[in-house]
Amino acid sequence: MSLLGRLQDHSERMGEVEAISSAEHSALTYRELQGRVAAGAAFLKSQGIAAGTAIGIAVTDEVEHLTATLALMAVGAHQVTLASHDTAGAKERIARRLELTHILEAPATEDLPGLVRVSWPQRGVAPTVNVIEWTEGGGIIYFGTSGTTGEMKLLPLTDRQIAAQAQRHHDYAGERVLRLGSIEHNISKRLRLYCVWAGGTNVFVPDGEFDVADLCVHQRVTELDISRLHAADLAARELSMLRGVRISVAGSPLPFDVRRSIERNVTPLLTVRYGATECGTIAFAGPGEHDEAEAVGPPVRGLELQIVDPAGAPLPPGTTGLIRLRVDGMTSGYVGDPQETQARFRDGWFYPGDVGMVRADGNLIVQGRSDDMMILNGINVFPAEIERVLERHPAVLASAALPLESKVHGQIPVAAVELRSGVAVTTGELLSYARELLALRAPRRILVLEALPRNSQGKILRREIAAQFETARSGR
């Protein structure tokens, strides 16, 4: 069943269940959300938005953004987020690549002056229509991904594909789900939509400063979805009030020590997910399933996963190779990028670009990005392995490993670290520690930075770190 079909179904079967909970809005039940989406769709039609209209959403309020997203799906428009954190130039490039004709905004902006502007009502459209009339399968949501290197990749997902991905998130059913990242971010938007599909309650963060633990208690949150960065923060705190809350971490590998700290200090109900925008969840390790190898669990039911060599030949269990998979709800390529599409989508398989192995017990271990693999004098070195080791050091909060190009040695691994506050350690100590554990795969130089440079989604900007290494090298 499609996402909008599920929303209609929830409205009829469990209309009084809270769909939305937010400090800035009154709670919305599924019946009320469905009414707002239906009215929003009628409003959009009155503004000339129809099936196939290419439109950017620049609605900053998260609840309104979700409602507008669903309403645009209902009219069959092709939509993309124009995030408030994106530069004007980035928005222009998105608009050009997707041939946007309209922008739906609240509040008004001066971005993209050539587009037809539609102002989304600030407190939503009053529900006057009871039934959503939707164009099933017609609308597309474009998601942007991998903004850390070069141009953002844009990939299309239909209502049906999002619904298929959401089925692998059925554990949201009946939960009150708080996602700390803004809905303007790709992964947050998908998880919000999965939650609607499952019939859970989407809890939104308030404007301004707030304490996560207090918010969870106040909002009776039962599932907290966070990034690796947030997880590292939580792991360092004693938050026994969250003992019964399920914490789900996705987006980047989560080191074993952080997992253990969360289990000990916060909640034993920890789930670590491995997935990609292109296909949704691939595997997850649930409570009690975390081990030192940092396995991410077995591939989810219905997903076919293989470990293969560069030519695509399957490798035996326990062998490291390229991860590839196929599953219902998977996209088939990137907009206007045939080269990247050909690299990632081959023979009906999606290659996420990760290297890993499947253990004899069926659990998947992701060892790093195949693109990121360094070769130092013939030795394969994965940045993720270096980062895992460095982040097990008690002084290190976060780390990023990267190569220094060498005409003689290939790629020399180096790393930048961000230290925990109030802790001192020398780079010499960190180098010796890494050398002890990684031997020839250890970083040969470590820079201690006040904070690792990150983009708005929290992803580490390795190119900026590489530039700092070059500066440090030429400055000596």
Added chain:
Amino acid sequence: MTNEDIRQVIADALGYASVPRFRGSSREAAFLSGAEDVPLATLEIDSLAAMELCIAIETIVGVSILPQQLAEIGSLNALVTTISGAL
């Protein structure tokens, strides 16, 4: 970068390359002060240590030296001259 800086880089690199009995020795102190040259043949530099020494030099100062060049270079003072000339 002064020759004193380069001497420190080489000393650090020898330490990182785990060259035995040099780090913290009187020979290291004499080399760092410029009072004494150290023939490379007198250091126990195996092929792995030679590679690590070259990697460390390249990582810190950006000068590429092949491990097999070390034998031709001959001594730590000559290594300082080689690096200094390449900067």
